[in-house]
Amino acid sequence: MNPRALWPRVRAFLRPPRTLKITRAGRTFLVVTIGVGLGALNTGNNLLYLVLGVLLGTIIASGVLSESALRGLRLRRLGTESAHAGEPFAYRYALSKASGASFALTLSEHGAEVSGEGSLAYLAPGAEAVVRADLTAPRRGPKRLRGVKVTTTFPLGLFAKSRVIELEDLLLVYPRRGYTCADPPEQASGPVGEGGNPRRRDGTGDLLGLRELSFGEDARRVHWVKSASVGKLLRTEREREERRQYTLEVEGLEVSEALDRRCEEAAAIAHRLLGAGHEVGLRAGGRRLRPASGSGQERRILTALAWLGFGEAAR
Amino acid sequence: MSYQARERLRTVLRDLAAAAAFGSMVVSGSVPLWAVAIFAMSLALALFGKRILEGRGKLAGVGLGLLALAAFGVVLLGRLDLVVAACAFASAVTSYRMLSAMGPAADRQVLLTGVLMLSGGAALSGDLLFAPFLAAFALLAIPALAVGTLDSPMDLPVGPVLRHAAAGAALALLAGAAVFIAFPRLSWSLGARRTSPGLGGATAGFSExxxxxxxxxxxxxxxxxxxxxxxxxxxxxxxxxxxxxxxxxxxxxxxxxxxxxxxxxxxxxxxxxxxxxxxxxxxxxxxxxxxxxxxxxxxxxxxxxxxxxxxxxxxxxxxxxxxxxxxxxxxxxxxxxxxxxxxxxxxxxxxxxxxxxxxxxxxxxxxxxxxxxxxxxxxxxxxxxxxxxxxxxxxxxxxxxxxxxxxxxxxxxxxxxxxxxxxxxxxxxxxxxxxxxxxxxxxxxxxxxxxxxxxxxxxxxxxxxxxxxxxxxxxxxxxxxxxxxxxxxxxxxxxxxxxxxxRYEELESHWRGWVLDYTLRDQIDLAYALVRPPREPSVGATLPPLRAWLAAALAGACAYSVWRALTRRAGRPRRHRASTLLDGIERILAAEGIERRAGETTEELSVRLASGRHPWAPEVSRATRRYLEARFGRRPLGPGEREALLEGLRRSAPGRRRV
Incomplete structure (x- = not known):
């Protein structure tokens, strides 16, 4: 067997099934418990031994109840709409448990370059709850998600017990959202993409006509009065007075801070140009995206920029 | 239950737990009346939701400082016992936190000072009434903390939490009793105060x-x-x-x-x-x-x-x-x-x-x-x-x-x-x-x-x-x-x-024998009783000895654990036989350095190998197709078919190809 493939298994085998972290209140509780224990040992007062017994018994009960809260959990990843580097994004999990309730759960990614967590106060037995976590990835690129760390502070809030549920997935983090000062120089004009329609009916000039709104088209083009009279959404077609095409070029293939900044800049420019109705293309890492307009094109550009430098192997 | 109702329930449980801890000191009859009055008033105000010290932390701090100085002075003058003064001060701190702003930090402080008060009660007397107060503290404090962990503004059912917490409290008491019995007594009971004035005062006596x-x-x-x-x-x-x-x-x-x-x-x-x-x-x-x-x-x-x-x-x-x-x-x-x-x-x-x-x-x-x-x-x-x-x-x-x-x-x-x-x-x-x-x-x-x-x-x-x-x-x-x-x-x-x-005297007698006077000697005797048969069989006894009960309980627990493990194993979904074929294919390919990319299906892998004219492509394609048929096409693998497919794949390896 490949030693490199063996190592994760060994590491998984050696990893303790549960990890325990003491909260601030828990540290104080332990200090008090140790103090009572020392007092009992020093004085031989049996009632202090009794108090010590109840305090230690409380710790044992805490361990048992927290284990019951973590055991039997089933988890699914629901994912996210989009994730940009450096800003929180909503990532959803579906959590369920066949029998017994769970309380005070916190979900976070384990072993991934992603921070943040989501919480669930009560998970009813047999029901599936959707947990929204606010995650943040520091840098763009594909992030391999290995498992989800489920933590509970139930029942006393003195200890945070965690278990890791192995659940692999890939999260693509788009470049950080930023802004740019000036437009890049215009590249060319020509019949490419949606702008290739010679009638240029997506401008802001004179009205050319009405047609039914297609899926994914900008709702701001809807002619609401006519739509209301006909009973379906109609969009206006106006003569395009200006049409510009841009092709953004990002140089470099090696993942670095500089490449990240270039990607962020390209993403920001693309966002602004596409928002203005222009057609934007991309040339980066030996790949080329033909200029086109619309939110779909922005997503394609962001995806290409997120993968830039990570190569095929990462896919 | 709404968030506000949960907060109210939590604080009421917390305050009652503190009252139980305070009661463990009061039964000794040693706590000064002024401390009892302050605590009783604070408890009443807290239960009615009147937090009069909310936002007056500095004032309360000054008051507590003065109280500490006064208590220390009275102790120095020899008019108050140091332990009693410390207990009274702990109760004053608890009173302050009960009347200050609500929150998890205040809860924990109240309950921690409650533990200190319990320790004070243990130091002040050996009264039997200490036990119910200790149990009441555990039964109230653990649910209070458990409700406090539900940090959500949403409406949530509290019943399951309280049920779990009550079970936890009972478990804590049982475990506490076990710890009390088993914890080795390494010192003689020198610091315990067997006697305290108690409640009720004197009732009998002689006069001149x-x-x-x-x-x-x-x-x-x-x-x-x-x-x-x-x-x-x-x-x-x-x-x-x-x-x-x-x-x-x-x-x-x-x-x-x-x-x-x-x-x-x-x-x-x-x-x-x-x-x-x-x-x-x-x-x-x-x-x-x-x-x-x-x-x-x-x-x-x-x-x-x-x-x-x-x-x-x-x-x-x-x-x-x-x-x-x-x-x-x-x-x-x-x-x-x-x-x-x-x-x-x-x-x-x-x-x-x-x-x-x-x-x-x-x-x-x-x-x-x-x-x-x-x-x-x-x-x-x-x-x-x-x-x-x-x-x-x-x-x-x-x-x-x-x-x-x-x-x-x-x-x-x-x-x-x-x-x-x-x-x-x-x-x-x-x-x-x-x-x-x-x-x-x-x-x-x-x-x-x-x-x-x-x-x-x-x-x-x-x-x-x-x-x-x-x-x-x-x-x-x-x-x-x-x-x-x-x-x-x-x-x-x-x-x-x-x-x-x-009946109370009988309980007190048991309390003294089993708790107050429990020593290392008793622990040794208990250990002997568990492992050795009694020297003289008790006349008329119809029940088995304690060690038999314990052995039976241990055997029962072991049997239950084994049964649980077996039923869990039996209930686990069995792997599809075709999946084991896929595992075998992947294992052989991985041994030769061929691995699936992220998100790549086995079918896509075989296409990639074929497009690259990889020498294994035909065998991989055949095995993959058979896997898909068996897994999703309702054509299960025949006897020995899995082994034959894997053997074919192994034979196609360049270094091992047979002529």
Whole structure:
């Protein structure tokens, strides 16, 4: 067997099934418990031994109840709409448990370059709850998600017990959202993409006509009065007075801070140009995206920029 | 339940837990009244949701600082015990946090100071009531903390949380008991305060004089004031014995006094000659006893090995004999323990007494008293026979009552000729004075009558306090003659109270035996009992010994664990046989350095290999297609087919291809 493939298994085998972290209140509780224990040992007062017994018994009960809260959990990843580097994004999990309730759960990614967590106060037995976590990835690129760390502070809030549920997935983090000062120089004009329609009916000039709104088209083009009279959404077609095409070029293939900044800049420019109705293309890492307009094109550009430098192997 | 309702529930549980912790200190009776008042007021305000110190942290801090200084000063002046001062200060801190802003931090501080108060309660007393307060604290604090972990503004059901928390609290108590039993006792119980004033104050005791005419309400008190372990142990459950405390020789007409001379303190006092059959009594006078007079089974021969229990600890104390009257402890304390030795049977005794001292009569004495005595005695020459005749007359002609009108001019004449009813002091006085009018020396003795068995000991109640007469008989000394009707000598508490107090005393006895006096020796004995059969099989026992129960419980737990593991294993979904084929394919490919990319299916992998004209492509494609058919196409793998496919794949490896 490949030693490199063996190592994760060994590491998984050696990893303790549960990890325990003491909260601030828990540290104080332990200090008090140790103090009572020392007092009992020093004085031989049996009632202090009794108090010590109840305090230690409380710790044992805490361990048992927290284990019951973590055991039997089933988890699914629901994912996210989009994730940009450096800003929180909503990532959803579906959590369920066949029998017994769970309380005070916190979900976070384990072993991934992603921070943040989501919480669930009560998970009813047999029901599936959707947990929204606010995650943040520091840098763009594909992030391999290995498992989800489920933590509970139930029942006393003195200890945070965690278990890791192995659940692999890939999260693509788009470049950080930023802004740019000036437009890049215009590249060319020509019949490419949606702008290739010679009638240029997506401008802001004179009205050319009405047609039914297609899926994914900008709702701001809807002619609401006519739509209301006909009973379906109609969009206006106006003569395009200006049409510009841009092709953004990002140089470099090696993942670095500089490449990240270039990607962020390209993403920001693309966002602004596409928002203005222009057609934007991309040339980066030996790949080329033909200029086109619309939110779909922005997503394609962001995806290409997120993968830039990570190569095929990462896919 | 809404967030606000949960917050309210959490704080109420928290405050009640703090009250339980405070109660564990209060049962000792040592907590100053001002601390009790402050805490009670704070608790009431907190339960009504009035957090008057919210936003006034600085003011409260200054107040607590001043309180700490004042408490420290009082301790330095020696007017307050350090532990008591620390407990009172902890309760003040708890009060402040209960009245300040709500929140998890305040909760934890309240409960942590609650633990400190419990520790203070453990240090202050060994009272049985400590146990329910400790249990109540656990049962309230754990649910309070559990509700606090539900940090969500949403409406949530609290019932499941409380159920889990209650189970956790019960588990904590059980585990606590196990820890208590198993935790090795590495030191002697030197710092424990076995004695505290307790609640309820003193209920019985002796005074320098006995004044006739008082109310007899103490006779109905069921409170236990003394515990006695007698060796050899009597067989009877009720002793109905006289426990001599002190004697009174001078009657003024309204009250009895003593005129004895106080001797030098000594570690032990011998009052008479020893006999061959002695009763050894290990006596514990409880705080409710509240007197310094020693008692012992009549006739007492000697007292010794006295220890005084104060709030500061336990120490040896000297004994002081007041000649002909009593033996008393040399110093004040909350409680005492000592040994007393008494004769099992009265022996002939040569005793010289001052006859005048025991024949003196009050001036003036109603002449009807002497006349009555002469009429009843009928010229009897023997003092004991005369005493018995007089006592019989009093028992038959007079009625026992605890309800008296109060002060009268001549209580003895009022008892003998007017009301013809009274309590033990009237009967004893009447008999003693009538004997003196006949010229027989006599005195009134005070002490207890009774003794009820509780486990291996006997207890005396406050209601067992009694007075009787002793007549001097040449060659025998003072002999007890009791004129009080038989049924009215011992205590007369209400039956329910008597039953309850006996049960409480039994519990307290168990508490002392199993908790307060639990030592390393008990742990060793327990361990031996678990692993060794009893040396002497108990007669009439029908149940198996404890170790058998424990072994059965352990075996049951093991069997249950195995059953759970097996059922869990059986319930686990079995892997599809085709999936094992896929695992095999991937294992062989991985061994040759071919791995699937992220998100790449097996089918896509085979296409990639084919497009790259990889030598394994045909075999991989064949195996993949067969896997897909078996897994999703309802064409299961035949016997040996999986192995054949994998073998074909292995054979296609460049280095291993067979010719």
């Amino acid at each position: 004089r006995v004044r006739l005419g008082g109310q007899g309400s103490i006779k109905t008190s069921p409170r236990v004031v003394a515990r006695v372990h007698i060796s050899p142990e009597p067989e009877a459950d009720r002793l109905d014995a006289y426990w001599f405390g002190r004697a009174f020789d001078t009657f003024t007409g309204r009250e009895w006094r003593g005129a004895g001379r106080q001797l030098a303190p000594a570690p032990s006092i011998k009052l008479g000659p020893s006999g061959t059959e002695m009763l050894r009594q290990e006596i514990e006078l409880l705080p409710a006893y509240s007197a310094r007079t020693l008692i012992g089974l009549d006739p007492v021969v000697s007292f010794g090995q006295a220890a005084a229990h104060t709030q500061g600890g336990t120490g040896r104390t000297q004994l002081v004999e007041v000649e002909g009257e009593e033996v008393r402890f040399a110093e004040d304390a909350l409680a005492y323990t000592y040994y007393a030795y008494s004769l099992a049977f009265p022996l002939p005794r040569k005793e010289r007494i001052s006859r005048d001292r025991f024949l003196s009569l009050p001036e003036p004495l109603d002449p009807r008293v002497g006349a009555l005595a002469r009429r009843i005695a009928g010229g009897e020459r023997d003092p004991l026979a005369a005493a018995r005749k007089l006592a019989e007359h009093l028992r038959s002609e007079y009625r026992y009552t605890l309800e008296l009108p109060g002060e009268v001019e001549d209580p003895l004449a009022d008892f003998l000729f007017e009301r013809k009813e009274g309590h033990c002091e009237h009967f004893a006085t009447a008999l003693a004075v009538m004997l003196r009018t006949l010229g027989y020396p006599s005195r009134v003795a005070g002490g207890f009558f009774g003794g009820e068995r509780v486990r291996g000991s006997f207890v005396l109640r406050a209601g067992d306090a009694h007075a009787w007469t002793q007549v001097f008989v040449e060659g025998r000394g003072f002999v007890t003659v009791d004129a009080t009707p038989d049924a009215n000598r011992a205590g007369q508490p209400a039956p329910l109270l008597e039953w309850l107090s006996l």
